[in-house]
Amino acid sequence: MTPADARSPQPQAKTGILIANLGTPDGYDYWSMRRYLNEFLSDKRVIDYPAWKWQPLLQGIILTKRPFTSGANYKLIWNEELNESPLMTITRSQTEALRARAHAEWGDRVMVDFCMRYGNPSTDEVLDRMVQAGCRRIVFLPLYPQYAGATSATANDQLFRALMQQKWQPSVRTCDPYFNREDYIAALAASVERKLEGRKPPKLVASYHGMPRRYADEGDPYYRHCRMTSDLLQRRLGWEDGIIDTTFQSVFGSEEWLRPYTVEHVAELARQGYTDIAVISPAFAADCIETLEEINGEIRESFEHAGGKEFTYIPCLNDDPAHVEVMLNVIRDNIGGWV
Known part of the structure; x- marks a missing residue:
């Protein structure tokens, strides 16, 4: 048949x-x-x-x-x-x-x-x-x-x-x-320049989604990829060392996660006198709960509560x-x- x-x-x-x-x-x-x-x-x-x-x-x-x-x-x-x-x-x-x-x-x-x-x-x-x-x-x-x-x-x-x-x-x-493609880094840099209108803030916090530190210790390359993205973004923008800080958000549970934690770091920046910062999320291809609510909510509030004044969120690349x-x-x- x-x-x-x-x-x-x-x-x-x-x-x-x-x-x-x-x-x-x-x-x-x-x-x-x-x-x-x-x-x-x-x-x-x-x-x-x-x-x-x-x-x-x-x-x-x-x-x-x-x-x-x-x-x-x-x-x-x-x-x-x-x-x-x-x-x-x-x-x-x-x-x-x-x-x-x-x-x-x-x-x-x-x-x-x-x-x-x-x-x-x-x-x-x-x-x-x-x-x-x-x-x-x-x-x-x-x-x-x-x-x-x-x-x-x-x-x-x-x-x-x-x-x-x-x-x-x-x-x-x-x-x-x-994470290290020239066109991706160029698109990130253009989004920074567009949102900041050419202004260079005292600090740009590159906030990546977190993960337990143990995962990185066991061989996951995520931490290295994040640091490389931040470094390449800095070079593309032509900024000097020390302006871009790499941090990690969305900590869950009691384990030690990749540090520094974004929510703590922005508060520490405010206490150090950095009252004007911008935040970007290079690990997210689209704005979501972690960016629209966590960064613009909890993390912004942490910065402002510690004395911060100007908090600028740079949207994800989305459908640009x-x-x-x-x-x-x-x-x-x-x-x-x-x-």
């Missing part, structure tokens, strides 16, 4: 371009937040404690209380018009801009979409959609300039798990981090044309021979 699919016309083979971001809850209500946080905090790449030790704490105390506080923070920044988080709005806009550029260059031979590591649209769902549309090759770009196990690696892990569900797996290329061009250039470097 001839299988049904052998008698059916197959879609024209395409190359898929799939970008991935961290994720977002579907809403800021308790159960939406709980589902999202449970998926996120159950990821062994994020929290690597043994399940017998971590899961009772997570399912008990943490997921009983944290959805309320996290939901309240999301509510402060929620895109009420579209009923979604800013990360979702921005990632969709990035995808649309990248799709337009990719189609202008490669036509209908490519399909461009996005997925989230946690929440919706899931990696499984989007990969399956691309395969069903005829994508026999996939270029996968996690939107994390600096590599970390808890970001780039877990995005790749999820893609590989999704591939395990496919009867006919497409070929896949995963993209390297782009220069950032879309960086993404397209990374894709170009990885799509060779496929289109």
Whole structure:
């Protein structure tokens, strides 16, 4: 007997371009937040404690209380018009801009979409959609300039798990981090100059998402990538040593994390007499809860409470044309021979 699919016309083979971001809850209500946080905090790449030790704490105390506080923070920044988080709005806009550029260059031979590591649209769902549309090759770009196990690696892990569900797996290329690319550094520098209108502040704090120091000690290159991004940004801006400080935010739990902590460092700067600072977040490809609420909320308040006066937040690159061009250039470097 001839299988049904052998008698059916197959879609024209395409190359898929799939970008991935961290994720977002579907809403800021308790159960939406709980589902999202449970998926996120159950990821062994994020929290690597043994399940017998971590899961009772997570399912008990943490997921009983944290959805309320996290939901309240999301509510402060929620895109009420579209009923979604800013990360979702921005990632969709990035995808649309990248799709337009990719189609202008490669036509209908490519399909461009996005997925989230946690929440919706899931990696499984989007990969399956691309395969069903005829994508026999996939270029996968996690939107994390600096590599970390808890970001780039877990995005790749999820893609590989999704591939395990496919009867006919497409070929896949995963993209390297782009923390030291000249075009990325140029886009960062341009965003600083644009926001500050050419002014050089006494201090520019480059605040990166934190991670337990133990992860770096065990071989994760994230800390080195962050320091290199800051150094390259300083050189591109033509600023002298000492103006850009590299710090880390979003500390969670009782372990020692990468230091200095942003929330403490900005307060110390104010106490030292630096009453005018700017803050940028080079590790985030899109503004999200950590930038729109944490930096513009908790971290700003810490600085002002310690005597700081002028606090300027420099937005993420988001869907800026220069950032879309960086993404397209990374894709170009990885799509060779496929289109």
